[in-house]
Amino acid sequence: MAEILVLLVVLVLWGIPAVLLFFFIYWAIRLAIRHENRRVPTPREIADQERRERVAAERAAQRRTRHRSE
Structure with missing residues (x-):
């Protein structure tokens, strides 16, 4: 039973900060x-x-002048 308690304490002390750091x-x-x-x-x-x-802009100007001359 004590081993499980130690494991839970270690999990809380190391696991939660590790997840937060991640x-x-x-x-x-x-x-x-x-x-x-x-x-x-x-x-x-x-x-x-x-x-x-x-x-x-140059192409647009060429198109405008081409349409005017037609």
């Missing part, structure tokens, strides 16, 4: 992953986006 680490990792997704774009990504916008 959930804390799990939460911290999820927070880090979510934060990483909202990172600042690199200069190359900014330049690529600006180039895509510029090309789209």
Whole structure:
């Protein structure tokens, strides 16, 4: 009977903090992953986006002038 009592005490003293630590680490990792997704774009990504916008604007302008001449 005493062994079972010791086992329960050890479970309470070690098991519950271990579970709490697991959930804390799990939460911290999820927070880090979510934060990483909202990172600042690199200069190359900014330049690529600006180039895509510029090309789209040029194509739209070409379509407008093509429709006017027809």
